[in-house]
Amino acid sequence: MLKVTGLEAAYGRARVLFGVDFEVGAGQLMCVMGRNGVGKTTLLNSVMGVLAPTAGKVEFEGADVTRMKTYDRVKLGMGYVPQGHETFPQLTVAENLQVTLEATGHRDRKAVDEALEAFPRLVPLLKRRAGFLSGGQQQQLAIARALVTRPKMLILDEPTEGIQPNIVLEIEEAIERLHATGLAILLVEQYLELALRLADRFIILEGGQVAHAGEAEDLRDEKVGRLLAV
Numbered sequence: 563m564l565k566v567t568g569l570e571a572a573y574g575r576a577r578v579l580f581g582v583d584f585e586v587g588a589g590q591l592m593c594v595m596g597r598n599g600v601g602k603t604t605l606l607n608s609v610m611g612v613l614a615p616t617a618g619k620v621e622f623e624g625a626d627v628t629r630m631k632t633y634d635r636v637k638l639g640m641g642y643v644p645q646g647h648e649t650f651p652q653l654t655v656a657e658n659l660q661v662t663l664e665a666t667g668h669r670d671r672k673a674v675d676e677a678l679e680a681f682p683r684l685v686p687l688l689k690r691r692a693g694f695l696s697g698g699q700q701q702q703l704a705i706a707r708a709l710v711t712r713p714k715m716l717i718l719d720e721p722t723e724g725i726q727p728n729i730v731l732e733i734e735e736a737i738e739r740l741h742a743t744g745l746a747i748l749l750v751e752q753y754l755e756l757a758l759r760l761a762d763r764f765i766i767l768e769g770g771q772v773a774h775a776g777e778a779e780d781l782r783d784e785k786v787g788r789l790l791a792v
């Protein structure tokens with residue numbers, strides 16, 4: 563479904579990714595792991611076209627999207643939730659979902675209801691300004707907004723980062739349910755235990771490349787511990 567080949571990315575002269583290769587199959591949950599600063603966000607931004615890669619190829623459902631605008635990738639079915647759960651803080655929860663709906667090609671109001679079904683805790687908060695939500699609630703809203711675009715693949719950058727433990731569990735359960743409906747998911751996740759529970763496959767970045775890859779059970783390898791140790 564998503565195929566990344568020889569992807570390279572840089573900030574000016576500082577090269578971050580040196581030929582990253584991986585694939586996510588239909589309905590698969592792929593976890594991207596690696597220490598702070600290895601380039602996980604850079605990889606997702608390159609996959610989404612937020613950052614133009616310096617080399618390599620990104621294909622989504624067989625189409626070469628490497629030079630496509632982010633907005634067009636979203637229309638193709640790539641839903642993106644960037645790191646730091648960004649929302650429009652001045653707008654209410656309902657308005658945040660509405661503006662996202664209006665930006666999509668389909669404009670089917672049912673997409674908002676479906677997104678709220680995935681995160682029922684947002685329903686009593688619909689009239690509240692997003693800026694007044696807790697971090698966990700903002701993260702749920704950020705994911706709900708991506709769902710409004712009706713993605714075929716959801717791309718999540720550390721959705722549990724800095725979020726209180728009981729809400730982490732809710733977000734984990736929501737990801738699990740979305741995965742169970744057949745949605746493909748590309749998830750950057752630092753918690754090994756969470757990755758073990760959720761992932762079908764994983765890659766670990768190190769030195770700008772995929773240093774290790776495998777299925778969920780391979781996450782118990784001692785090599786994984788070494789690659790993730792700080």
Ligand SMILES: Nc1ncnc2c1ncn2[C@@H]1O[C@H](COP(=O)(O)OP(=O)(O)OP(=O)(O)O)[C@@H](O)[C@H]1O
Binds near residue numbers: 578600
């Ligand atoms: N806009 C930028 N300009 C210059 N350098 C950047 C920029 N964004 C990231 N970097 C650098 O690129 C490298 C990779 O950063 P990136 O944010 O992709 O890492 P990450 O794996 O997502 O880290 P984290 O786990 O902290 O989120 C780091 O060395 C970082 O300092």
Ligand SMILES: [Mg+2]
Binds near residue numbers: 602603604645719
């Ligand atoms: Mg990051």
